[in-house]
Amino acid sequence: MRISKLFGKTQREAPAEAETVSHQLLLKAGMIHQVAAGIYSYLPLGWRVLKKIGNLIRGEMDRAGGQELIMPVLQPLELWQETGRDLAFGKGLFTLSDRRERKLVLGPTHEEVITELAKYNVQSYRDLPLLLYQIQTKFRDEPRPRGGLIRVREFTMKDLYSFDTDEEGLNQSYDKMLQAYKNIFDRCGLPTLLVEADSGAIGGKASHEFMAVNESGEDEIIYCDQCHYAANLERAESVKGKLEAEKLRPREEVATPDVGSIEEVADFLKIPQSHTLKAVFYIADGKLVFVVIRGDIGVNEIKLKNALGCIDLRLATEAEVINAGLVPGAASAVGIKGIKVIADDSITSGGNFVAGANKADTHFKNVNYPRDFKADLVTDIAQARAGDECPRCGAKLSSMRGIEVGHVFKLGTFLSEKLGALFIDQSGASHPIIMGCYGIGLDRLMAAVIELNHDDKGILWPFSIAPYHVYLCPLYQESSEVEAAVEKVYSELEAEGLEVLFDDRKESPGVKFNDADLLGIPLRVTISPRTLAKNSAEIKKRSEKESELVPLEKLTEKLKELISN
C-alpha cells in the first residue's frame, strides 16, 4: 500500500478529548474516528488491525473445535422477556419498534438467540458437545462510554457458546476455552491475568476474566502475591480481621449529639471503627433492605445483589429511609420489624459494638448479635481491600487495575430451561442442555494491546496483528537513484506477498520516521542515497534502537526471516 493513496492521515497533535494512551495513539495514527460518544469508525489501518485480531481469534476457536456462524443484530424483545434478561440489562438494552409497533432490541449479546437456535438443532446427546461462535457487532447503551475503545456502545465481540450433556463436559469445554484464550492473548503480545469474576447479568456459576493489567482499566483486581489468588473486586473475598471474642456486657444508651457517620461516632466515643456497626439502606427491586456491616468495612453491592437475588439495587434516599420509620445517622437493626435485614458475617466476631439506637442523637453501646437483633440472612457482602488478608493463605492482599479483555462463564441450564433447549439422553430422558459462554471484546483488546505496547513515539504492534509488517521508507527519492531502487524493492516485496506500507510521499526524513514510529509497523526499511552508495537498505526494528544495513539482493530474504520468527 502506498501511503500517498492511503485513506486516513496521521495527526501531529492528538485531539484534546483523548485521555488514555491507546485513545490518543489510535486517533493520532488515523486508525479510528469518533462519530459520537462510544461510537467509532475504523479507518483502513485500524480496520486491518481489527480484522487481524478477528482472524487470529478465528484460528484458535476453530482449532478448539468451534464452528463459526452469524446471528442477527435485530432481535425480538419477547425473546429477552422469556428469559427475564430484558430486566437484568435494563436501560443498557437499546430498544426500538418496527412499523407495526413490534418491539425489537439491538442485541447486546446473543445467548438467547443461540439457545433458541440450539433448541431446533439439537435433539439428542449425539448432537453434543457443541461449540458455536460468532464475531459480530453488539450494542449496549452504556451509562458512560470511556477511554476510546475501552468502553464503547457499539462494539465487536467474539462469543463462543458451549453446549454439553453434563458438568464434566462443561468443564472440558471451559478448559478448552481457557487454553484458547491464553493462546490468543499470548499471540497478541498481551500479558493477561486470569481472575475470578462475578457472572453479572448473564447468571451462571463459575466465571473468570482475563485482565490486561493497566492503570487505564476500569476494573479493580484484588490479588495475593503469595498464593496467586486473584479476583475482580466485584467478587473478591478477604479475611476481615477477626476480633477477639468479648464477654457480653449489658446494652446501654449513650447520647451522641450531632454525630451521624461512623467516623464521627468512633471519634466521639473514642473507639475504633471496627467496634461499630454500620447500617446501610438499599432499595432492592422496589423494597427497602436493611444492611448491617461492621463499621470499618464497605458493602460490596454486587455481593449484596447476588445474596438478595434481586435485579435492581440502589442506595435508598434519605426520604425513603425516613418513610420506613428509620432514623438516618442513628439506625440499627435492634428492635427493627417488618424490614428485611441482611448482615455481613463480620458482625459475628468480636462483640459489644456501638450501633444506632433508632432515636435521634442516640446510640447503643454493647450491641451483640444475635442477642440484641436478628438478621434474615448473614453472609459475606463485604468489599475486600488491599491490605486485608488473603482468604486462601493469609498473606496481605494488594490491588491493581485491569482492562477486562475476556470473560468466560459456566452458564449451566438457566437459559436452556427457560427457552426449552433440551436433549434426550441414552435412556430416553429429556434434560436441559448445559451451557457455557466465552467472550472477547475485539475493540477493547486492540486498545489494551496499545496500552501495553507503546513508547513515547507511538505504537509497537506485534507482527501478529500489525496493520503492515514493513514500512518501506525512501528518503530523497525525487532527486536521485532512490526512486527507481525503491520502486523495484516495493514490487519485489509485494510479489513475495509481504505486507508493505510504502511511504512514497515527498516528505522529509523526520516526518517519515515519526509516522513509521507512530503507526507502529514492526520493521522499517530505509533506502536513501546513503544506503544505495553501499548497494544496501537499512532495516530497523520498531522495538529496537539499532539498525542494520542489508545488501539489496538479500533484503527480501532477510525480511521474510524476520517476519516468520
Place this chain on the structure above:
RNA sequence: CGGGGUGUAGCGCAGGGGGUAGCGCGCAUGGUUUGGGACCAUGAGGUCGGCGGUUCAAAUCCGCCCACCCCGACCA
C-alpha cells in the same frame, strides 16, 4: 443520574471591559533545502455548539438547551 471541565478553521490553541476573528500545525501553489516533525513567499479555509434575550451593535453580557471529556454511580 450526581460532581467537575470543555465547545472559536481539519488538529492544537489565543481572543472575550461589546464594534463582525487571530496564531501555530496541517492543506494548496512556487522556490530553496536534504538522515529524526526544514525554510521563504503567496493563498484557500470560520453558522465563534444551538436557540432565545439585552443592545444601534454579541464570539464577548444574560437565560435555556445540546454535544463531548474526566471522576463517581452503573456496566457481558
